[in-house]
Amino acid sequence: MAVCGVLLAAALSLGGCSTKGGLKVVLTGGLSRNELFSVNKAAMTLPEAKLLLMTELARYRNLYGEEMLSRQFGGQTLEESVKESTLDLMGKLLVMDEMADKYQIRLNEEDTANILSASAEYMDTLTETEKAFTGASESDVQHLFEKALLADRVYAELTGEQTIEVSDDEARVVTVRHIFISTAGSGQTGNAGEEASADESQAIAAAGDAYNRAMSAYDQLRQGADFDSMAQQYSDDAQEEYQVARGDVEQKLEEALFSLDTGELSTVMQNSTGYHIFLCVNNFDREATDQNKQKLLEERRWEAFEQTYNAFARDQVCQFSQRKWDAITLDGEEITNTGLYDVYRSRFGG
Structure with missing residues (x-):
């Protein structure tokens, strides 16, 4: 399962100056001017973060319409919720980038060539408005695809040898x-004795x-x-x-x-x-059961992976600029581009 699918479904809460979701989050001004978020040596730049946020907001706009983004759900607007889930995604990408270093998982020359090609393909889908909003160059897209592909490789490597089973009856x-x-x-x-x-x-x-x-x-x-x-x-x-x-x-x-x-x-x-x-x-719907079995297998693989992930994340310290993040808004921007995920899936699966 590709990381764009897995990580969007797996929440990692970030915020404050305490330990949440296994990460020690430090709100800081110590990042470089172009950095928003870092976990040890791995960093997420503002253009990379904006690419992810733009894609997520566009996905919801396309599904539900512009007006839904400002509606309140559970005490926050949908746009605020999407920003929170995008932070979740960024946090996991950075932690898994550090895990790749620990487990000596590297991208090869073919991966690099595919990333270069995919990045150029994606940049061609961006409008001038979208380019202006993100401030992203082709190099920023390359770095983001590298993080996502490394995360996928980490997940595949650490779950590949696990024996996880789901019976037909469980998945039926x-x-x-x-x-x-x-x-x-x-x-x-009404109460007993009262006239209805x-x-x-x-x-x-x-x-x-x-x-x-x-x-x-x-x-x-x-x-x-x-x-x-x-x-x-x-x-x-x-x-x-x-x-x-x-x-x-x-x-x-x-x-x-x-x-x-x-x-x-x-x-x-x-x-x-x-x-x-x-x-x-x-x-016993065979086709639907097989699809459900695959879904349950992936859920269990992710649950097993999370144990390793959480143990690793617990020892990491991340730096995050709340000020920079709060300043990012798409109000009034005509953006509907979900091509980041579309291109990634077409090139790398998921």
């Missing part, structure tokens, strides 16, 4: 059709109606009614078919779904949202 994915009848608005009644209000009475009636609808659909299905027709008539879920892996749904539903044979109809099941009826289309 089932395909089901679903009828969902919502009990939204049915709420809880009109709203509470309506809620009780709504819950009873949902149950009656669920049982009506179930009885017709047991008598041979077409599932699609029943879904159209009764279901409050616009989506009818789902692929479900372990952990995707609450335990009670999971146990029921994974016990169904292909073609078998579930009973009416209830949870906090409403009533559910499932028809098992395939109780």
